[in-house]
Each structure stands twice: as C-alpha cells, then as structure tokens.
Amino acid sequence: MSIVSEPIAENAAKKRGSRRRRGGGSGGGGLHSRDGRMALYLLGPTMVMLALIVGYPIVNAIYKSFQTDPGLDDSTGLFNEGNEWNGVGNYTHWILQQCNAVGGGTETCPSGNLGSQFWDSVWVTLGFTVVTVIIEVVIGMWFAMMMHRAFRGRALVRVAVLIPWAVPTAVIAKLWVVIFDPQGVLNNVLGTSFAWTSESGPARAAIVIADVWKTTPFIALLILAGLQGISSEIYESAKVDGANAWQRFWRITLPLVKPALAVAVIFRSLDVLRMYDLPWVLTQGSNGTQTISILVVKELASKLNSAAALSTITFVLIFAIALVLVRLFNANIVDRGTR
Known part of the structure; x- marks a missing residue:
C-alpha cells in the first residue's frame, strides 16, 4: 500500500510546485x-x-440634477444664472409639482398633486410596455413554434419573419406614418379617411401595432433558440403516455422554454420603457402618446439640470421594474451559468 501511495503523493507535490512556479508563487491566479x-x-x-x-x-x-437651471427666479423676478445647489428640488418638481402643460406653458400644482407630465408619461409608457409585450409574446411563441417545425421553405420563412426586426426603427415608423395617413394605405383598404393619430385611443393603438409588427420577430427568435434545445425524445415519450398537444405545450414546452422566454420579456420590457423614436415619428408625443424618453428630450431643449433629474428618476424606475421582472421569472442568469 505504501509502495503505491508514496510515488503518487510525490508526483502530486511536484505538479503543485511546478504550477506555483509558473504562476509566480501565487498558485497561478x-x-x-x-x-x-x-x-x-x-x-x-x-x-x-x-x-x-x-x-x-x-x-x-x-x-x-441637484443644481438649478438658468432662468427667471419666481421669488425675485430676476434672471438666475443657475448651477446653484438646489437639493432635491428638481426631483420634487417632477414627482409632485409639475402639472400638465396649459397654453404652451406649465402650471404649478399644490404639493402632493400627482397629475403631472411625468406621471402621465409614466402611465403611458407602462401601458405601452404591458400591452405590447403581452401581444408580442403570444404572437412570437406562435411564430417560433411554426419556424421550429420541419417543412419545405422553412429557411425562407425564418428570413421573412426576421426582416421587420432588421429594419431601423425610424424607417419602420415612417412606413407606418404613410399607412396611418388619412389618405394612406389603411384608409384606402377600409374605404375611410380617418386620421388615426389625431385622437388618444387610435394614436396609442397605432403605436402598439407598429411596435408589435417591428419587434415580435425578436421574441420569436429567442423563443426559437429555446425550442431548439428541447429534445424530440421528450415529446415522443409524452405522446406514448397519451399526452395531447395542449398538455405537451403546457407541461413540456412552456417550462423548458421559460429561460429564453424570461430573457425575451425582460429585454423587450426594458426596450419599451425607453421607447422614443417610434412614438416621436408617428405622433411627436401628442394625443396621449408622450413616453418618458420623449419628455426627457423635450426638457433637454431648455432645462438641462431638470432633465438630468428626470433621467435619474427614469433610470431608477426602469431598474426597479427590471429587478421585479428578474425576481418574477426567477431568471438568475449568473447562478445558472456557473452551475
């Protein structure tokens, strides 16, 4: 026993010593x-x-964001050069006191009034996020399952589905401007002359339709990657056990594709929360379609420090939503990658 074990221990010690010498005496790390x-x-x-x-x-x-902007001082009526310490004044200005624009200007609300431009933009952005992501997940799942099947011309179908996602968003937005124009394609097909972006409801619906058409292929692509990682033997075993199509989808496909679906939902939610170019090209943020990003860009034109505070609030809001989504889907990517 000792004759065998001693050479093994000696060789192991030599290997450890050589690794230390190669690693500069610190164990190689x-x-x-x-x-x-x-x-x-x-x-x-x-x-x-x-x-x-x-x-x-x-x-x-x-x-x-903690400094004042140049402009007239309401207390003195004199011009203020700005860049003076303002504490959380810019933050409370947006969260509590900045009312909706009236006659091209702004109206100061009593403290605690939440009917502000910021909160209106938050609810509009959250509404776009929830509606578009739900529709995109449903349609994207259908597209992914269709592209996952083996049939003639599958490669051509995959390319055709991914084309809208490959086109720049500004180009897509201009395309839908033409479609939703009173004399555009949609009204010619329907035989009407309705101005789709002139009212709040139709304008929001137009943005949702355009965004879903553009970004559904992204979710479909991620789900397709998850579907390709599922072995066909699992489905064959389920068929042998008598599981129907719905049971196979609910018990096999959905749980196994959950990691890819979680990544798709999180990325798309963050993308919609910072959406700017599509609603700006379609409506310029009018008729109840102003997102948080549009509000930030508008504020940048006149008040840089106030816009910085608004950007910080937006970052904290998006970070909190992303954290909730990660917890909701239990998508601990770091832990899964280290297992």
Whole structure:
C-alpha cells in the first residue's frame, strides 16, 4: 500500500510546485501572477475609456440634477444664472409639482398633486410596455413554434419573419406614418379617411401595432433558440403516455422554454420603457402618446439640470421594474451559468 501511495503523493507535490512556479508563487491566479498582470495590462485601457465615456457622464448628470437651471427666479423676478445647489428640488418638481402643460406653458400644482407630465408619461409608457409585450409574446411563441417545425421553405420563412426586426426603427415608423395617413394605405383598404393619430385611443393603438409588427420577430427568435434545445425524445415519450398537444405545450414546452422566454420579456420590457423614436415619428408625443424618453428630450431643449433629474428618476424606475421582472421569472442568469 505504501509502495503505491508514496510515488503518487510525490508526483502530486511536484505538479503543485511546478504550477506555483509558473504562476509566480501565487498558485497561478490573482493579479500578482504573470497571467493576472497581463490581463490587467490588456483590460486597463478599456476600463479607463469606459470610465471616461460612460462613468463620467453618469456621475456628472447625477451631480447636475441637484443644481438649478438658468432662468427667471419666481421669488425675485430676476434672471438666475443657475448651477446653484438646489437639493432635491428638481426631483420634487417632477414627482409632485409639475402639472400638465396649459397654453404652451406649465402650471404649478399644490404639493402632493400627482397629475403631472411625468406621471402621465409614466402611465403611458407602462401601458405601452404591458400591452405590447403581452401581444408580442403570444404572437412570437406562435411564430417560433411554426419556424421550429420541419417543412419545405422553412429557411425562407425564418428570413421573412426576421426582416421587420432588421429594419431601423425610424424607417419602420415612417412606413407606418404613410399607412396611418388619412389618405394612406389603411384608409384606402377600409374605404375611410380617418386620421388615426389625431385622437388618444387610435394614436396609442397605432403605436402598439407598429411596435408589435417591428419587434415580435425578436421574441420569436429567442423563443426559437429555446425550442431548439428541447429534445424530440421528450415529446415522443409524452405522446406514448397519451399526452395531447395542449398538455405537451403546457407541461413540456412552456417550462423548458421559460429561460429564453424570461430573457425575451425582460429585454423587450426594458426596450419599451425607453421607447422614443417610434412614438416621436408617428405622433411627436401628442394625443396621449408622450413616453418618458420623449419628455426627457423635450426638457433637454431648455432645462438641462431638470432633465438630468428626470433621467435619474427614469433610470431608477426602469431598474426597479427590471429587478421585479428578474425576481418574477426567477431568471438568475449568473447562478445558472456557473452551475
């Protein structure tokens, strides 16, 4: 027993010693090893550039959000150069006091009044998010299951389905402007002359239709990737056990495709929450279609620090919604990737 075990232990000790020598005496890992220093040298410039390009603007915007904007001081009637410390004034301005625009201007509400431009934009954006994502998931699931089947011309169908997603959003929006025009394609087909973007309900419906048409292929593509990871033997076993099509979908397809579906829903929800170009091209944010991003861009034209506060609020809101969605779907990607 000792004759066999002693050479094995000796060889193992030699291997550990050689690994220590190759790793610079630190076990082959860490920043003090040769590989760790090389990784630091290679990643260092990139991290510095990211800190300058991404980190600095974010920190500066948060700092600016606590300062005043240039303009007339309501208390003195004199012009204020701005950039003075304002505390959370810009935040309370949006959350509590900024009322809907009246006659091209703004009306100051009593403290606690939540009927503001910000909250109107929040509810509109959340409404777009819920409606579009639900419709896109249903249609995307149907498209994915259709593309997953083996039939002649399947590659052509997949390409045709993905074309709307590949076209830039601004181009898609201009296309739908032509379709929804009073003299456009849709009214010619229906034999009417209705102005689809002139009222709140039809204008919102037009944005939902355009967004669903554009981005449903994205969800279909992610779900299709999840479907291709399911073995056909599972379905064959279920058929042998007497499971019908609905039971196979509910008991097999949906649970196994849940990770891909969770990623699709989270990414699409975050995408709609920051939607700007599609509603702006279609309606310029009028008739009850102003999203949070449109409100931020409008505020940037006149009040930079106030817009910075609004952007920070928007970031916190979107981050909170993303956290809720991750918890809801139990999509712990990091843990699943390390198992």
